[in-house]
Amino acid sequence: MRKAAGRYWLIDVAQNGHPYHAPLVLNESGAKMADLFLKGMDEGEMTARLSEDGGVDQTVVRGDVRDFVHSLGEYMNSGVK
């Protein structure tokens, strides 16, 4: 993941370049979730960590994490040849 122009860019570095797999552009909270995901945490672990860090109830965070993981899965699958 890279940071540039105030955004976070999740890049498929394994791609060959053609067809091109564009980066996933994330905001601050998306980047936090991506970071935890890339460290190998599952949805439950991510929810617990974000809830603790943000001082919010897990029920608030759970839906966002689920949506994010789903989007990330779609992004990763779209790069599969």
Next chain:
Amino acid sequence: MSRTDPARMGEANVRLLAALRQSLRPRPGLSPTSLGDAVLDEAEWHEVLPLLYPVCHADRVQRAAEMNVHLFYRLLFLGKYAIRTLKGAGMQVLVLKGVSVARWYPTPELRPSSDVDLLLCDSSRLDEALRVLEDAGFVVLGEQNAHHHVALSLDGLQVELHTSLVEAFDDARINDAIRSITSGFAGRMESFSFLGMDWPCASPADQAFCLVLHALQHYLRSGFGLKILADWVIFWDRGIPEEERRAYREMCRECGILEFSEYLSSTCVAYLGMRGEQTVCDEDCALLMQDILCSGAHGKSSNARMVALRGTGLADYAREFHHQMRLNYPEASRVVPLWPALWLSTLFKFFYNNRKVRHTTLGNVLAETRERSEVSAKMHLFERGSDR
């Protein structure tokens, strides 16, 4: 107003230079500020708007920076695909400028670029390389605007496959020296890792040589803008080993362009805070900076803007005219008896373009050429033994 008067630069340009100075080497805790539309207009004209992101988060800058990041990655992976394709066919290439310079920027993704430049180490394999790239989906462009590279496109983006670093200059000895130096690039090439790939690149001295030739080519044609100076600052500020510096200076000395290199560096020290010694006087740096500010990114500031000659004498005009003839008619100009007809044709083309394409007069073109050439005359271009 004297040509070296700072007021001639315009307040917007003065503020742009100050902003670039900060953004190329952002200090920790730097807070974005407002620069105003006039400054941003100038930055856009020089195609350095994305570089201002560290010091300005105006909507225009934000949009330009984001678009640049998108383009940066598209070009990066386009380059990766081209390099791997050619490597797979047993052909060595190295990256010219592009990511090999961008990696030294505080945020590489903000370095503006519009295409991928690769040097084919063995130029005798050009036809083979083009076939390999075409098989991989690249399309050789029908209209080629240069003789030192072949432009191909894929997915709307351009790769320029170079067989030499720059277009031929008007001096056969210099062109031979450049060819000789370039032929050694493959033996000195290195690689660096960036985003999961090892990128082949020239040695530091060779990279510096590429940069100075690129700047010189643009300077002599119709000028260059701040984008090239930004690369210069970034490249030299990161520090290169002393032996590489010596090798670079020797290459420049061999080609008679060491003074030009000193002018570039001194101007960057004076106006962009580059580390190093200013060896060229303030007045001459001001003249060069004036030329750069007037050029914009592609030397298109005015319809009358044309080449900078190596001097202001009749011989300099004749030399350039003959060189333009050879560029226009690369094959026919090898037949000496055809020269008078080719000179005539070049002259007609020149008058026609002035009138119909550039919508300017011969007088304006000559006046602007003379002004630009007064600066370049001081650089003693291509003269051996003129170095400091």
